[in-house]
Amino acid sequence: MARTASALRGHILEAALGLFVIHGYRGTSLHDIASEVGCSKASLLYHFASKDAILTELLTPAGLALNQLDQDLAGLSGDQAVEAAVTGYVDLALRYRREVKLLFSDLPEMLNNSALSGIPGLTERLLAALAGHSEEPEAVVGAWMVIGAVFVTSASDVPVPQEVLRTQMIRSALRALDHYPE
Amino acid sequence: MARTASALRGHILEAALGLFVIHGYRGTSLHDIASEVGCSKASLLYHFASKDAILTELLTPAGLALNQLDQDLAGLSGDQAVEAAVTGYVDLALRYRREVKLLFSDLPEMLNNSALSGIPGLTERLLAALAGHSEEPEAVVGAWMVIGAVFVTSASDVPVPQEVLRTQMIRSALRALDHYPE
DNA sequence: GTCAGACCTGACCGATCGGACAGCTTTACG
């Protein structure tokens, strides 16, 4: 069964993501993943240095994209920042929808993961952008509301086509922020 | 050290809640709790039938309150339902703020807990009320956004006094729903 | 063919987990 350019690696990542989303990171054992893939537990650890390495590889693309958003937002201020933050955040969350579910599945574990070590700082700057860099309670609370709204809605199975979902999420988020673009 | 009407029981619940919130349910061992309390692991299992029983007892009050909200919402419709749902939900989430954090700490585990077996049905009805019993995508997406917004904001450490937080959460949620009371 | 290296596995290991249990200490009560 030994194939060169092993396709097994991809199958492992796919199966691990599915199981992590359903049962959580800690709630999924290497044995569970191996059973799902149909290989031995030792095979997992041949392709990945550790269980944590699987998680890191699953989260890295989304982490990079979040960093990119952070950079894109760095130069903006005021209304521009708010609108760019909302659309960028919504697009990001929808693009990495399964990864968002993964984050939910075991939050304390995720915050300890090296691939996400920058999350607190990134969140803080995203919050600031959503609040239009205001520190008024109304703006700060609104920013938190949008963070949660987009995060949870992306992770949920809303019975609405993705494009409609995107449009409505952006509109609802902007309203929550009391921000009405021209 | 044996006291009648043991105060230890309460200390166990308090310590368990704190540790569960930080490290997650699965990330906290009975040994961890016992160390925090300053008693033996066997003592925990004298006062509680199992680790799961501790979790259930922590979540039960919030679960009952959620059921109460569900009943209060049952008779309402239209605008009345929306406003009652928003204020009731926000008040509930803020009142059981630590329990909301607990829910976050290990979502897959929580959904399997008996004390929360009714959550899916309750969430569905709360969503319907928030959407004003409409099935338009705008209303449905808005309802999901509010579910997430309130949930996450309650679990976060927003640097704003609780009363201000409550007011702004309700206002932001109503705007997200495109609902503007007289 | 053959040889190096990639691929894969069964068997095993130490650590940790939730939980069971027998027995010791303290308290409340007649």
Place this chain on the structure above:
DNA sequence: CGTAAAGCTGTCCGATCGGTCAGGTCTGAC
């Protein structure tokens, strides 16, 4: 006082976890 119940603990147990390792199998290059 005595005694029954409640409170508490040290110790042990089976299960499960992530991870290691020696060795078997397959593939592609020469």
